[in-house]
Amino acid sequence: MFNATTGTILAVITLNMEEVSGGAPIFFAGDEEKQEKMARYLSKMLDATVHDLENGTLVIVRH
Amino acid sequence: MAALPPIFALQSGYVTLRTDKSRILGFVIFQGVRGLSHYYPDYLAVILIGVLAGTAARIILLRIDYRQYPGYPHGYLTHTALGLIASALGAVAVPALLKPDFVAVTFLTLAAQQFREIRNMERQTLESLEKTELVKRGLDYIEGIARTFEARNYLVMGTSLITALAAQFGGVPAAVFAAFLMLYASYYFMSGEIIGDICDVVPARLSFDGSILKIDEIGLINIGLKSMRDKILQDGLAVMIKPKNSNARATIHDIGQRTAIAFTAAVFLGTKKDVDLPEFTPLARKNPDTGEVGLYIVPVHKDIEKLIAAVKLTPVLESARSKPLNAGPSIKSVEDKVM
Numbered sequence: 001m002f003n004a005t006t007g008t009i010l011a012v013i014t015l016n017m018e019e020v021s022g023g024a025p026i027f028f029a030g031d032e033e034k035q036e037k038m039a040r041y042l043s044k045m046l047d048a049t050v051h052d053l054e055n056g057t058l059v060i061v062r063h
Numbered sequence: 064m065a066a067l068p069p070i071f072a073l074q075s076g077y078v079t080l081r082t083d084k085s086r087i088l089g090f091v092i093f094q095g096v097r098g099l100s101h102y103y104p105d106y107l108a109v110i111l112i113g114v115l116a117g118t119a120a121r122i123i124l125l126r127i128d129y130r131q132y133p134g135y136p137h138g139y140l141t142h143t144a145l146g147l148i149a150s151a152l153g154a155v156a157v158p159a160l161l162k163p164d165f166v167a168v169t170f171l172t173l174a175a176q177q178f179r180e181i182r183n184m185e186r187q188t189l190e191s192l193e194k195t196e197l198v199k200r201g202l203d204y205i206e207g208i209a210r211t212f213e214a215r216n217y218l219v220m221g222t223s224l225i226t227a228l229a230a231q232f233g234g235v236p237a238a239v240f241a242a243f244l245m246l247y248a249s250y251y252f253m254s255g256e257i258i259g260d261i262c263d264v265v266p267a268r269l270s271f272d273g274s275i276l277k278i279d280e281i282g283l284i285n286i287g288l289k290s291m292r293d294k295i296l297q298d299g300l301a302v303m304i305k306p307k308n309s310n311a312r313a314t315i316h317d318i319g320q321r322t323a324i325a326f327t328a329a330v331f332l333g334t335k336k337d338v339d340l341p342e343f344t345p346l347a348r349k350n351p352d353t354g355e356v357g358l359y360i361v362p363v364h365k366d367i368e369k370l371i372a373a374v375k376l377t378p379v380l381e382s383a384r385s386k387p388l389n390a391g392p393s394i395k396s397v398e399d400k401v402m
Contacts, residue, residue, distance in 0.1 A: 052274035
């Protein structure tokens with residue numbers, strides 16, 4: 001954790017696949033509840049923060 | 064016979080019967096004893112008084128350190144020992160100057176080298192601890208602490224030098240007076256300014272604007288998880304740090320200073336942050352329009368009074384200190400050149 005680069009998007013969890021594309025792993029969630037759960041699990045695995053883009057997409061970023 | 068000192072001559076007639084050789088030997092022994100009983104105890108007393116005052120100063124300054132620096136037991140011992148050496152250097156300078164042995168005084172330059180080492184030692188210790196620190200102290204704070212530790216040894220050396228001088232020329236009462244004066248001066252000069260001197264600290268309200276965590280009108284961080292938002296609103300605390308003037312505004316504008324404030328708050332109140340809970344990192348962010356700084360923390364002890372006290376007690380870092388208001392004359396001269 002201590003040597004990891006900061007400010008990188010590690011994962012994207014979205015309800016709307018049309019809004020996202022690109023380099024980071026993208027997870028598709030069926031509804032908000034599942035999205036929240038996936039985001040929480042991923043943030044625990046990656047020791048990173050969940051941010052909300054408020055367009056149905058959550059990103060996980062290491063600070 | 065006339066060359067011999069009066070006391071020696073008074074010691075009855077048999078002295079005159081001695082051979083030249085024994086007279087010389089007697090004279091040498093007499094001078095030696097006189098030297099021992101007169102000069103050495105004097106110098107010894109002067110040095111001891113100086114060393115005592117200097118070491119006392121170091122111990123008193125170590126006590127003040129406690130707020131800013133975790134007082135590791137071995138750290139205490141190390142710094143007391145180094146303080147003893149510093150005060151010995153200061154005290155020995157007096158007899159060396161009086162003797163006069165000016166070459167001996169040059170060893171004081173060794174002291175400067177020695178104390179730079181202390182600065183490095185402190186910096187390295189704190190920097191290596193910083194890596195595993197959940198709430199960072201910040202490089203500015205570390206540098207400030209390291210510099211303070213170096214400077215304190217110079218204060219110790221000064222204390223022992225002045226006290227030794229007073230002991231040499233004014234005897235014990237003067238030495239005691241000088242020691243107390245210097246101890247008070249050290250205490251006064253090293254206490255330094257705190258945030259409470261330059262800023263007002265008032266309780267503030269945490270709220271969410273969508274997913275953005277806000278302290279009053281300052282946006283801090285985007286929190287994505289709803290459960291985390293509820294937890295923060297329930298357990299979080301916030302204060303607003305309002306600078307009293309532009310000097311203070313410039314000081315808390317400094318990132319290092321803000322990191323130091325967040326660190327002190329986390330030390331006093333504890334923090335719920337963990338490796339996998341980066342959302343609970345204490346944050347200090349500025350309102351760009353007013354220069355006020357909002358501090359957010361999720362503490363273990365939710366006590367707003369204690370948080371205000373912690374923020375107020377944070378030392379103003381040397382590197383952050385800035386006085387744009389006092390820049391009048393120097394700026395004027397530059398303006399005159401440019402305009």
